[in-house]
Amino acid sequence: MTDPAKGPEHILVWSKQRRTPRRQAPSVERIVRAAVVIADAEGLAALSMRRVAADLESGTASLYRYVESRDDLLDLMIDAVQGETAPPEPTGDWRADMTAVARRLRATLLRHPWLASELTGRPALGANSLRQQDTALTAAAALTADITLAAQAVDTVLSYVFGAVGRELAEEQARRRTGLTEEQWRESVGPYIREVIAGGAYPQFARRVAEADDAGPDERFEFGLECVLDGVEARVRRAPENRGP
Amino acid sequence: MTDPAKGPEHILVWSKQRRTPRRQAPSVERIVRAAVVIADAEGLAALSMRRVAADLESGTASLYRYVESRDDLLDLMIDAVQGETAPPEPTGDWRADMTAVARRLRATLLRHPWLASELTGRPALGANSLRQQDTALTAAAALTADITLAAQAVDTVLSYVFGAVGRELAEEQARRRTGLTEEQWRESVGPYIREVIAGGAYPQFARRVAEADDAGPDERFEFGLECVLDGVEARVRRAPENRGP
DNA sequence: CTCTTGTGGCTACGGTGTTCGCAAACGGAT
DNA sequence: ATCCGTTTGCGAACACCGTAGCCACAAGAG
Numbered sequence: 001m002t003d004p005a006k007g008p009e010h011i012l013v014w015s016k017q018r019r020t021p022r023r024q025a026p027s028v029e030r031i032v033r034a035a036v037v038i039a040d041a042e043g044l045a046a047l048s049m050r051r052v053a054a055d056l057e058s059g060t061a062s063l064y065r066y067v068e069s070r071d072d073l074l075d076l077m078i079d080a081v082q083g084e085t086a087p088p089e090p091t092g093d094w095r096a097d098m099t100a101v102a103r104r105l106r107a108t109l110l111r112h113p114w115l116a117s118e119l120t121g122r123p124a125l126g127a128n129s130l131r132q133q134d135t136a137l138t139a140a141a142a143l144t145a146d147i148t149l150a151a152q153a154v155d156t157v158l159s160y161v162f163g164a165v166g167r168e169l170a171e172e173q174a175r176r177r178t179g180l181t182e183e184q185w186r187e188s189v190g191p192y193i194r195e196v197i198a199g200g201a202y203p204q205f206a207r208r209v210a211e212a213d214d215a216g217p218d219e220r221f222e223f224g225l226e227c228v229l230d231g232v233e234a235r236v237r238r239a240p241e242n243r244g245p
Numbered sequence: 246m247t248d249p250a251k252g253p254e255h256i257l258v259w260s261k262q263r264r265t266p267r268r269q270a271p272s273v274e275r276i277v278r279a280a281v282v283i284a285d286a287e288g289l290a291a292l293s294m295r296r297v298a299a300d301l302e303s304g305t306a307s308l309y310r311y312v313e314s315r316d317d318l319l320d321l322m323i324d325a326v327q328g329e330t331a332p333p334e335p336t337g338d339w340r341a342d343m344t345a346v347a348r349r350l351r352a353t354l355l356r357h358p359w360l361a362s363e364l365t366g367r368p369a370l371g372a373n374s375l376r377q378q379d380t381a382l383t384a385a386a387a388l389t390a391d392i393t394l395a396a397q398a399v400d401t402v403l404s405y406v407f408g409a410v411g412r413e414l415a416e417e418q419a420r421r422r423t424g425l426t427e428e429q430w431r432e433s434v435g436p437y438i439r440e441v442i443a444g445g446a447y448p449q450f451a452r453r454v455a456e457a458d459d460a461g462p463d464e465r466f467e468f469g470l471e472c473v474l475d476g477v478e479a480r481v482r483r484a485p486e487n488r489g490p
Numbered sequence: 491c492t493c494t495t496g497t498g499g500c501t502a503c504g505g506t507g508t509t510c511g512c513a514a515a516c517g518g519a520t
Numbered sequence: 521a522t523c524c525g526t527t528t529g530c531g532a533a534c535a536c537c538g539t540a541g542c543c544a545c546a547a548g549a550g
Contacts, residue, residue, distance in 0.1 A: 049507065059530035061509080070507060117365040120411040121418040125437070130447050137449035147449075148458040155412070156469035160401070163408025166365040167400070173366040192370070202375050204382035204392075213393040223480075224401035231476025235468075293537060304499035306539080315538065 028066045030056065032076045036112070039077065043176070044114040049073075074118060079126025081112050087135040090142075095229055097139035102161045102225055105132070109165040113173060116166045144236050153232045160228045168217050273311045275301060277321045281357070284322065288421065289359040294318075319363060324371025326357050332380040335387075340474055342384035347406045347470055350377070354410040358418060361411045389481050398477045405473045413462050 034055045039047045049070060053060040067073045085108065088100040109116050124130075136158065140150035175185045197206040215223070279300045284292045294315060298305040312318045330353065333345040354361050369375075381403065385395035420430045442451040460468070 048505085050505090053530095060507090061530050061532095062528080064508070065528065065530095117362050119415065120362040120365060121415060122422075123415045123419050125434070127441070130441060130450055134447040134450040137453060141449060147452050147456050150449075151453050151459070152465060152468050153472075155409075155465060156405070156472050159408035159412055159469055160405045160473065161408065162411055163404035163406065164400075166407055166411065167404055170364065170366060170368045174368050177367075189370070196372075196375060202379040204386060204395075205375055205379040207392050208382060208396050211392050214396065220397060220400060223397050224404055227398075227401050227476035227480050228405065228473055229476070230479055231472035231474070234475055234479075235472050294539085295537075298499095306500075306541095307498050309539070310497065 028076065031063055031066055032073065032080045035073055036077050036081060039114045040112055044118070047114075075122065075126070078115065078118060078122070078124065079128050081108060081115060082124070082126065082132060083128030084108075087131060090135070090138050092142055094139050094142035095233070097142070098136065098157055098229060099225065101132070101136045101139060102157060105158065105161050106165050106221060109162075109169070113169055113176070116162070116169055119162070120166075143233065144239075146239070149236055149239055153236055156232055157225075157228055160224060164221055164224055168221070273321065276308055276311055277318065277325050280318055281322050281326060284359045285357055289363070292359075320367065320371070323360065323363060323367070323369065324373050326353060326360060327369070327371065327377060328373030329353075332376060335380070335383050337387055339384050339387035340478070342387070343381065343402055343474060344470065346377070346381045346384060347402060350403065350406050351410050351466060354407075354414070358414055358421070361407065361414055364407070365411075388478065389484075391484070394481055394484055398481055401477055402470075402473055405469060409466055409469055413466070 031052060035047055035052050038051055038055065049063055050060050052073075053063055056063075063073075067076070085104060088097065088104060090097050124133075133154070136154045137147075137150055140153045141147070143153065144150050175182065178185070178188075180188065193209060196202065197209060214220075276297060280292060280297050283296055283300065294308055295305045297318075298308055301308075308318075312321070330349060333342065333349060335342050369378075378399070381399045382392075382395055385398045386392070388398065389395050420427065423430070423433075425433065438454060441447065442454060459465075
């Protein structure tokens with residue numbers, strides 16, 4: 001008769017305490033913040049609605065009062081992290097300003113390893129993403145008054161940053177996923193690489209590995225960035241002749 | 246004695262027909278091919294082991310005889326699509342060769358919209374990925390004998406390509422996910438954009454949208470690529486002085 | 491004909507995102 | 521002080537996922 005499977009508040013129905021004393025409201029910001037913390041620390045795979053709810057000490061279904069879906073939450077996370085550092089002050093020196101934008105974007109992408117792969121696949125239209133666009137355009141505007149050209153310059157530079165960090169993250173992510181240290185990773189990949197090289201195909205790749213004088217990630221990024229800025233600047237400076245009346 | 250819980254083939258045990266007539270073996274290649282088709286057509290989200298098995302008309306669990314896990318399958322897919330077009334013949338003209346590599350990479354990434362976001366997050370160490378690396382290095386070797394410099398040049402160019410296509414895909418992916426046409430998408434985003442611009446922040450972004458003279462994706466890609474190649478070439482040509490004895 | 495072996499796949503487990511509908515709490519009007 | 525409409529939290533359930541264990545069968549060996 002009495003239902004023993006009901007729960008631990010075993011007897012008197014009317015004596016059950018208020019289920020919860022009206023916890024503090026989750027609110028969109030709190031949810032997004034918690035989700036970002038989880039994703040940063042344990043990767044996107046560990047980010048589940050249940051997990052977020054647990055960290056917030058609220059019920060899972062409650063989250064849906066504030067966020068339409070997991071996908072929605074991801075969009076909010078993306079914009080949130082993009083707004084966590086203020087855009088640099090424009091100095092009027094387009095190259096310095098653009099470099100600052102690029103470095104800031106890189107730092108953001110590295111701080112949140114899930115960001116890059118999630119950004120490939122959804123357009124950044126949130127307020128903070130747009131502010132970043134605007135800041136970059138302001139920098140480029142100092143280089144040329146032609147907004148079309150400036151936009152293309154910005155696109156080119158941001159594309160480079162995006163791709164460079166993506167490749168930079170790839171290796172780190174792989175290590176993180178397997179839980180190995182830098183040392184262990186090298187040791188586990190080494191034999192395979194040696195074997196491939198010994199095969200004789202890929203002679204240039206073999207040379208690269210053998211004479212490996214690879215710089216650290218920072219230097220590599222800066223090298224590429226300088227190249228891109230050089231190229232963009234030269235091309236933009238050359239272009240206006242083609243369109244003046 | 247008789248086990249009634251055995252199943253619905255209720256009477257004669259020996260009369261049950263062979264459950265399935267021993268379908269043709271899945272084999273790794275067949276599995277990978279099927280998975281790629283699904284991911285291309287319906288996105289990575291639709292790619293489940295059950296779905297692959299259904300398309301192959303085999304049992305789900307059977308796939309695990311050939312593939313260790315879903316993650317493994319993704320790695321195999323990545324390398325498979327990278328090998329589906331042969332690398333271009335090197336001509337000795339580094340710029341032409343590098344352009345060919347870049348265009349080919351872009352084409353591959355566009356043909357398989359899931360590739361870019363999956364590549365951010367795992368290093369490409371498959372045979373076909375390595376061949377691509379090697380081809381690019383061969384092109385760069387025609388520019389400089391310094392393999393370290395060549396490697397950095399390749400990294401820079403590939404980073405740009407990767408990032409540029411990533412941004413290019415973002416919008417398309419968003420549309421695809423919502424199932425809207427180009428037209429509908431523009432209409433659904435338009436009001437929001439107008440609202441943001443009307444807010445007065447983001448003046449440069451507003452200019453860009455207003456004076457929108459944006460070229461098509463192909464032109465944008467080529468513009469950026471030329472910039473990057475210009476910059477890389479100039480910097481590499483200038484560098485060797487710093488390291489000669 | 492029997493025995494061994496390899497292989498396909500059913501079943502099940504523990505997780506996921508999401509929905510439904512109820513109960514509790516709140517806020518205003520009476 | 522009491523009632524009532526609205527908002528809010530959330531337990532339970534659904535459909536689906538990746539994966540492990542085990543069993544039944546086909547094919548080859550003796």
